[in-house]
Amino acid sequence: MIAQSEGYTDLAMEERERFQGTEKEISGVVVEELKEKRADMKVTKVEINTPEAAAVMKKPMGIYITLEAEELSEESDQSDLFAEILADYIERLIPKQTKRILAVGLGNREMTADALGPNTVNQLWITRHYSKQGEGLSSVIPGVMAKTGMETATIIKGITQETKPELIIVIDALAARSANRLGTTIQLTDTGIQPGSGVGNHRDGINQESLGIPVIAIGIPTVVKTESILKDSWNYMKHQLMEKEQTKELGQKMQELTQEEWKEVAATVQKAGCMYVMPRDMDERVVRLSHILSEGINLAVHSRKFMRI
Template sequence: MFSVRTDLAVEAKEFYEEKNKGKLSGVEVKETNDGDIKITSVKILNDVGERIMSKPVGTYVTIDVPKLTYYDGEAMDRLSAVLGKTLMKMIKFDDSMTALVVGLGNWNITPDSLGPKVISKLMITRHLKQLVPDKIDERIRPVCAIAPGVLGITGIETSEIIKGVVNKVKPNLIICIDALASRKLDRVNSTIQIGDTGISPGSGIGNRRMEISQKTLNVPVIALGVPTVVDAATMASDTIDMVLSSMIKQSKTGGQFYNMLKSVDRNEKFEMIREILEPYGANLMVTPKEVDMVMDSISKIVACGINIALQPRLDLEDINKFLN
């Protein structure tokens, strides 16, 4: 579905450091490290913060993925553990409650298949708690899942499918997983982003659908996504920014050429690039060539993190036994 996410936690920290010498009113920014994994958390506290950040009141977390994680099994397990701990802090969920995990996206398009791939690796238990309650471990919590597909495949709005399932199943918590369209080239496949204010499927490619949130479903919604694509205009803009930065470093400070480069407005430049590309397919989305391997790895990491968060009384070995 390629929901759009503005890398809010990271951008808020950058905004805080670059534009404000003191406290950012209505916004709380916190950065921590768990080993080599950086976690940036942003809490929008009130309507003042909403206006500054253009996002609703809530908590937004960005977990940086260390380089080469997707090639290292131990690193993947560490990242899953960090993701699990982060999710546990954001959800209010006990043994009597039911969680519904929704895998958004199109399983036929590799960079958009994150949601369905995660669903296939989850520990699904709701049916067992209902059908064989005496034989299932009492430590296990009821979890169900759905991969509703996309409008072009089903002919049904994703939000309509989810709402129907919610009305029938009556979960106490919803976790939505989706691939994101990044606003920065260097954040593609390099961050895991979590928010407790819901998600708007398809908005990353201009197909805004009804949002999936507590406001629309009357159930708390945690949105979890990974930027897997970037649009052509963003890629071109970031490339030009890198060229400008390199030229500025090599120019004489205070010189005419230096001042001209420094005066370039980055926002105006981006809009100009978008206008120029419009006749040539400005909606082109770009993803790295190793996307197949990355999607397999990141789906395992995300699924494992969700399993840890929803089944805190089980260790990873128990969860793996259940899945295998």
């Protein structure tokens, strides 16, 4: 039988799902579904508490909160409500007494699937320049290494040393394992981020270890690997065949496919090289999603008494 896909994902929740339906328990991982009554939204909290669990989950130790809703990237009158809900969960991750926050929009604004971070930061309410003490919200869009010749982490480290923020909020586009999560899932984490890791372009980490201050990362999946789409389609076809008596036997044969046999099937896609794809309307989705993220950050940051100018 085919095991859960082990393709890369930025989502801790998807990494945890890889072990569902198996006898393997992950010690040191706590999963909690949080109640959200204000909207049709599923909220899941994953805590990775030990180095051993981090190794199994392929994610740093820390808290990961995911907000899932089909209407997130659609034209909806609930956008403001989604932003309010997001703000509440962002506030949970902001340390008390934080007065200076730097927002960083990662990604290439000229590429649709990678423009989420820059588009979000462009809509933030920047207030640091109103304060003589440097308190409030500042922001930067550092661009990509191909255009700057510098590691993004190096640019952020220099700004951090000069402006002395107490917290960094990083916004970036993510990679998912399931196409169903594209544009429908927001992940928040207090572990920072590894830019480019989702598409195999590993860069220096942006986290508390490298910068010396807490880093909150907020992201939404915008791309998925072609192999993942093949697996999703295969599983859908398998379930459809098994529901009908005349095709049930064929569905069962698909169900019994071994991991090695699946690799042979997937190899037909992999021959074209490692490819990532996005929905054809992702440009419109990024506009709507960046608005929700920016409003959520604005509400979380500026609703705090010390941030009001």
